[in-house]
Amino acid sequence: MSEKHVDANGREALTELLFQLADDDFLLAYRGSEWLGLAPHIEEDIAFSSISQDTMGHAAMYYQLLEHLGCGSADELAHARPASARRNAVLLERANGPGHYLREPRYDWAFTVVRHYFYTQAKRVRLESLTKSSYAPLAEVAAKIQVELHYHLLHWHTWFVQLTNAPGEARTRMTKAIQDVAADFAGVLTLGAKGTDMVRCGLIDEEKVLTENTIAALAPAFAEVGLEWPMPFGMKHGNGRNGEHTPDLDEALATLSEVYRAVPHAIW
Amino acid sequence: MTNEEVWKALETVKDPEIHSISIVELGMVEQVDVRDEAVSVCLLPTFLGCPALDIIRTRVEEAVKQAGASAVTVEFLRHPPWTSDRISEAGRERLKQFGIAPPPRQMPSGAWQVECPYCGAERTIMENLFGPTACRSIFYCKQCKNPFEAMKPVLISG
Ligand SMILES: [Zn+2]
Numbered sequence: 001m002s003e004k005h006v007d008a009n010g011r012e013a014l015t016e017l018l019f020q021l022a023d024d025d026f027l028l029a030y031r032g033s034e035w036l037g038l039a040p041h042i043e044e045d046i047a048f049s050s051i052s053q054d055t056m057g058h059a060a061m062y063y064q065l066l067e068h069l070g071c072g073s074a075d076e077l078a079h080a081r082p083a084s085a086r087r088n089a090v091l092l093e094r095a096n097g098p099g100h101y102l103r104e105p106r107y108d109w110a111f112t113v114v115r116h117y118f119y120t121q122a123k124r125v126r127l128e129s130l131t132k133s134s135y136a137p138l139a140e141v142a143a144k145i146q147v148e149l150h151y152h153l154l155h156w157h158t159w160f161v162q163l164t165n166a167p168g169e170a171r172t173r174m175t176k177a178i179q180d181v182a183a184d185f186a187g188v189l190t191l192g193a194k195g196t197d198m199v200r201c202g203l204i205d206e207e208k209v210l211t212e213n214t215i216a217a218l219a220p221a222f223a224e225v226g227l228e229w230p231m232p233f234g235m236k237h238g239n240g241r242n243g244e245h246t247p248d249l250d251e252a253l254a255t256l257s258e259v260y261r262a263v264p265h266a267i268w
Numbered sequence: 269m270t271n272e273e274v275w276k277a278l279e280t281v282k283d284p285e286i287h288s289i290s291i292v293e294l295g296m297v298e299q300v301d302v303r304d305e306a307v308s309v310c311l312l313p314t315f316l317g318c319p320a321l322d323i324i325r326t327r328v329e330e331a332v333k334q335a336g337a338s339a340v341t342v343e344f345l346r347h348p349p350w351t352s353d354r355i356s357e358a359g360r361e362r363l364k365q366f367g368i369a370p371p372p373r374q375m376p377s378g379a380w381q382v383e384c385p386y387c388g389a390e391r392t393i394m395e396n397l398f399g400p401t402a403c404r405s406i407f408y409c410k411q412c413k414n415p416f417e418a419m420k421p422v423l424i425s426g
Contacts, residue, residue: 046396046398046406140346143347147422151398
């Protein structure tokens with residue numbers, strides 16, 4: 001499918017997919033950036049902010065593809081769309097924990113590690129599929145992102161295994177976090193209402209294939225730490241692909257778009 | 269203006285974060301086109317989130333204009349992906365001069381071994397996979413007891 005030969009359904013499926021990809025990375029990068037200065041130690045602060053910066057860069061690439069398709073400017077798409085127009089999985093918008101970035105943040109590191117590890121595995125599987133996408137610009141972007149993701153995966157895998165195997169409260173907290181993340185993880189794996197069209201146009205593999213491959217990617221780590229597989233995955237807080245979101249997203253959008261709304265023409 | 273003159277101008281454009289190495293040595297320049305006095309330069313971004321890309325764009329425009337072009341367009345290509353094996357031999361030496369170990373030529377599965385850029389020792393350990401910029405990691409030399417940075421290998425696996 002070249003840019004010229006996208007039929008109306010195909011085009012809608014394509015933009016829908018791009019919004020899912022862009023919003024997923026954008027929201028998780030934002031949640032990651034909220035950890036700046038709060039991570040468990042200085043090395044992690046550097047590593048995590050680097051990962052969040054990469055991830056924000058990935059979101060920007062998808063927003064630029066949408067800009068090329070005439071959906072609006074990348075900045076506007078990232079900052080100005082209301083929660084109801086967002087297509088990210090609810091898991092990725094959820095706050096890092098109780099409290100506020102500036103006032104008594106009681107962020108949950110176990111939840112963060114599990115969320116990032118699960119999402120990064122799902123993202124790797126999705127990218128592998130996207131490198132074969134019928135929409136060439138998307139396939140090219142996916143190949144580029146794929147090489148960077150290798151390091152994110154190494155990082156989160158290390159944390160996941162080390163914390164889960166650590167004595168004391170760590171294993172209990174990790175086990176709880178795994179249940180918590182699994183309860184919303186189906187929302188990451190779903191392609192939403194336009195999924196069938198996406199597959200028909202050869203944009204991405206079927207949801208079922210992506211899910212199986214993601215489970216296969218996560219399973220060795222569970223064997224490594226000797227934990228039961230947390231199946232089945234759910235969508236406890238709603239399906240973000242359909243525009244269902246939580247108040248956490250409203251709060252995130254209000255904060256991250258504050259400068260943009262105040263000075264829409266500012267140069268970044 | 270000739271193609272050669274443009275490449276020469278591009279050699280003066282250094283990486284804003286590693287002043288010893290040029291964007292040519294880094295392998296960021298994919299294509300140069302000269303039509304009359306209008307020049308177009310296609311670059312490959314190293315890391316997507318890299319905040320230095322806009323600075324590089326401006327510096328390329330300035331350098332090529334100074335060399336005699338009347339108009340310069342700079343484009344960042346999505347394809348092919350930049351990989352660390354595009355860094356030239358000269359580039360690898362320049363990294364060392366800056367105190368940064370060049371990337372290994374093979375993609376490692378976990379932590380990798382590098383030579384200390386200061387004393388050449390192989391007794392080094394990785395302290396942090398992530399360094400001060402997206403493309404660097406932090407190492408420590410057990411021989412000369414210096415911390416140093418190493419460029420991450422970015423290669424297409426398989
Ligand atoms: Zn040394």
